[in-house]
Amino acid sequence: MRHPHAKINRGAVVVACDILSEIRTNAEIESLLLEHGLDEYVSSGGSVAKTLLGMKKFATQFPDHEVQTDFGPKPISQLIVEKAIELVGWKQRQAGLWEKLDRYLQLAGFSLDKEVTDQWGGESIVIKGLLTSFPELAELPATVNELDALLSKHGFTVSSRHLSSAKENIAQADWEAANSQCRTFLEAVTDSVAEKLFPTEAALKASGLQKRQLLAEKGFLSTDKHEFSDGNKQAYLPGLAKLLHPDGSHPGISNQDDAMFRLQTVIVTTRWLLKRFDQAMK
Structure with missing residues (x-):
């Protein structure tokens, strides 16, 4: 093979x-x-x-x-x-x-x-x-390689450390720590995107949620396409954030399949966001 x-x-x-x-x-x-x-x-x-x-x-x-x-x-x-x-x-x-x-x-x-x-x-x-684990059309390793390259290219060092920690936690069967690092990684990426694209406005935002709201206001995240929303409307990124951390950091809430699913979902999502960011920076 x-x-x-x-x-x-x-x-x-x-x-x-x-x-x-x-x-x-x-x-x-x-x-x-x-x-x-x-x-x-x-x-x-x-x-x-x-x-x-x-x-x-x-x-x-x-x-x-x-x-x-x-x-x-x-x-x-x-x-x-x-x-x-x-x-x-x-x-x-x-x-x-x-x-x-x-x-x-x-x-x-x-x-x-x-x-x-x-x-x-x-x-x-x-x-x-x-x-x-994946058909060639949806090859995860190729996605990971491109993601690593984009993180390095734009100096997302903090985000990169969280991704590395998530993978190390999975290798050591620490599912809860891996899940926590996946969510932190996603938040670090969106925070950095806001700070690099809109530094003046982002500096005035006290939380990651406010920075994601800024990305939506500026059109980087689409509300029409349900990428982001405030309130009770269903949208992808808020839903993913809830999926990544539904029960707090209590032990026993996860297993290998669950942890791998969360990591894979975050990898594909952040690659999608960073490719958009890469285009916006040109």
Whole structure:
């Protein structure tokens, strides 16, 4: 499975290598290196742990390095995740690592294809493969890359830190903190847009809501198209703000799917706003 935009991140590569530590002999790891032409880049360390450390270092430094497989060429980052699935598979003692791998993959636009069946005393889990989370038409990683570029181009450093914190919180399974950072990120973006487009008027506004009202008054946000409104009228941005923080910061209000949905929605929304802002600044 090759994809023009989605790329497996270094966090997923590191965790997948940790899962591969279940392989019993170093000879099996060396055979893997030989099969895929990696022996000239990764030396045998004499043990499973040391050889995997070399593979981990190379793959995180060169995640797009192409290797040959019996299904055609693939980036090394994808190969390592697929080998963790094929050679090790789900084990209860590694449940935390598999869950962490899934979180990193979802941040990159992938997910694990899991088959879960109920059994006496618990669940049986089989990892069947790797899936892309989005169709090519709605590719999230491409959106993230453009968003990062726009944040950097216009000096939205505070906003960028909040986005990074949201992604880090999801990787660490801190859903409530991730949700809070998503809302703060969205508010920081709209605050900065108002301050950069209308600095004199924005300086007189005491709150983020007042700055968004300013953006609507100036026509940056459309009330006719229900992008923003005051009062009880339904509109997109006020509704999104409520969705992002409906229950306060109490623990237990969220889960992985909910947190990923909020992050993905905010990423797509802020990219849309910043592309409009970028045009307005020209």
